[in-house]
Amino acid sequence: MFRLIIIQTAIISAVVINCVELMTLDPKLQHILSNQTNQAREYDSVPIESGADVIDAVVIKAVEIPEERVTYEGAQLWRVLADGEQSEFVSYLQDTGDVSMWTGNESIVDVLVRPESISRVTRFLRERQVKYDIIIPDLQQAIDQENPSASEEELEELEGRKARYAWWKRRKRQHKSHIHSNITSIPRYLVASEYGGGNDVYQKKIKKGELDTLMAGHRMEWTRYHRLDDIYGYIDYLAQTYPDICSSMAIGTSFEGRPIKLLRISKGEKNVPAIWIDGGIHAREWISTASVTYIINYLVENSDDLKADYYILPVVNPDGYEYTFRGDRLWRKNRSSPEKGGVCIGVDLNRNFGYRWGGLGTSRQPCREIYAGTGPFSEPETAAIKNFFEATSANFKAFLTFHSYGQYILYPWGYAQRVPPDYADLDRVAQKSAVAMKKATTQNTVYTVGNSATALYAAAGGSDDWAKAMLKIKYAYTIELRDKGRNGFILPAGYIIPTAKEALASVLTITDAARKL
Numbered sequence: 001m002f003r004l005i006i007i008q009t010a011i012i013s014a015v016v017i018n019c020v021e022l023m024t025l026d027p028k029l030q031h032i033l034s035n036q037t038n039q040a041r042e043y044d045s046v047p048i049e050s051g052a053d054v055i056d057a058v059v060i061k062a063v064e065i066p067e068e069r070v071t072y073e074g075a076q077l078w079r080v081l082a083d084g085e086q087s088e089f090v091s092y093l094q095d096t097g098d099v100s101m102w103t104g105n106e107s108i109v110d111v112l113v114r115p116e117s118i119s120r121v122t123r124f125l126r127e128r129q130v131k132y133d134i135i136i137p138d139l140q141q142a143i144d145q146e147n148p149s150a151s152e153e154e155l156e157e158l159e160g161r162k163a164r165y166a167w168w169k170r171r172k173r174q175h176k177s178h179i180h181s182n183i184t185s186i187p188r189y190l191v192a193s194e195y196g197g198g199n200d201v202y203q204k205k206i207k208k209g210e211l212d213t214l215m216a217g218h219r220m221e222w223t224r225y226h227r228l229d230d231i232y233g234y235i236d237y238l239a240q241t242y243p244d245i246c247s248s249m250a251i252g253t254s255f256e257g258r259p260i261k262l263l264r265i266s267k268g269e270k271n272v273p274a275i276w277i278d279g280g281i282h283a284r285e286w287i288s289t290a291s292v293t294y295i296i297n298y299l300v301e302n303s304d305d306l307k308a309d310y311y312i313l314p315v316v317n318p319d320g321y322e323y324t325f326r327g328d329r330l331w332r333k334n335r336s337s338p339e340k341g342g343v344c345i346g347v348d349l350n351r352n353f354g355y356r357w358g359g360l361g362t363s364r365q366p367c368r369e370i371y372a373g374t375g376p377f378s379e380p381e382t383a384a385i386k387n388f389f390e391a392t393s394a395n396f397k398a399f400l401t402f403h404s405y406g407q408y409i410l411y412p413w414g415y416a417q418r419v420p421p422d423y424a425d426l427d428r429v430a431q432k433s434a435v436a437m438k439k440a441t442t443q444n445t446v447y448t449v450g451n452s453a454t455a456l457y458a459a460a461g462g463s464d465d466w467a468k469a470m471l472k473i474k475y476a477y478t479i480e481l482r483d484k485g486r487n488g489f490i491l492p493a494g495y496i497i498p499t500a501k502e503a504l505a506s507v508l509t510i511t512d513a514a515r516k517l
């Protein structure tokens, strides 16, 4: 059942993109597909140069395409205690399709066990005396409880509140710097009743044209995981509202045609290091994207203390990210269409970078979750990052990529259990970071520092190895955020703020180190 659903989803998406012959499918599906095909054609025909508004409108349309949703009813997350021989048993079960791996190190492997495989896997492990714990007894239930939804009214209220707050902050700042001599007192923060139309006294203080900005807020906050629209809306909003420090650009276009939006936060000071921060390269790692947007919020709101130029890409894999909301919560790869004759969609973008591509911990099989693609940078999302770095003249000293889960601060190399010549520096700064992350909340969260391939597992073609080896960026880290397996990828939204505070602590520590170079 599980596999059937996956394949059906794969076929639908393949048709949307490639307009494959529809004759062999049942009539009901054909109808849906031909509608989707028309939408896809419309989608394809929009020139990318025609402005962000048009692209956004088209993306919204694409999101509305009805798609089969993968269910995880009855599927479980197990932690298998494994070393040596035992981990071979797990890879055997992966090959038979009974389990798929979430994470693992030398002593444990976390696997998703498909509902129809539970009794077979139980028998198989018991016969071999391999111990395991059931961590999540029903994944679908966990997924359903992970992310509380907001009503339209709540979102509208939020948008208005944020807009008013921005107006107030900007006015306060203008007052402070005496740019506008006509402002004689610090403006009071507007409450809802004070901005909502009519002949309100505060509206008179709003300059002509400023009302539009006031009304155009954003929906971002950190008690829920947000859709791509909200995140991109937030980036646009920041660029519009704080043009002195924020600028945004699309560094490329995803496979399905979504812009890949980067935000630059900079005071334009000379001799400060540039720092790269990305999230969401693996679609299902929602906490990564949520934490990166939280970091953006902090840096903008504390821009007086900005110590570096930040280049931030919160969603490296926008197609995959959107697909985790409307198709398969546990999708990892991008959404590129299969090679000719194939059925499996997507490439693991963090195996697609051009250093030691195709080595350990990668696969040439398109159906595997660690499929490395047809060649280095074969995917538009990774190529966009490569092109950005080839074009930029910024002085990058740190490259931070956020993932989940496991609570690790990892430094190169990932391709093998080896370290770069300056690994002692990377280790020292990572240890400092771990201390700061522990202090970031009252929960004293422990992050383990180590070399990628040793602390976790070997994985060639990762972005951190490429940044270190090819771009020669000193502090290249992969940070695996919370948790250590209790919830795995399905980290309830209530954990966003504490986790994001830890992520921010690592950014600030690494910024300090980068400034000393």
Ligand SMILES: [Zn+2]
Residues within 6 Å of the ligand: 282, 285, 403, 404
């Ligand atoms: Zn990841």
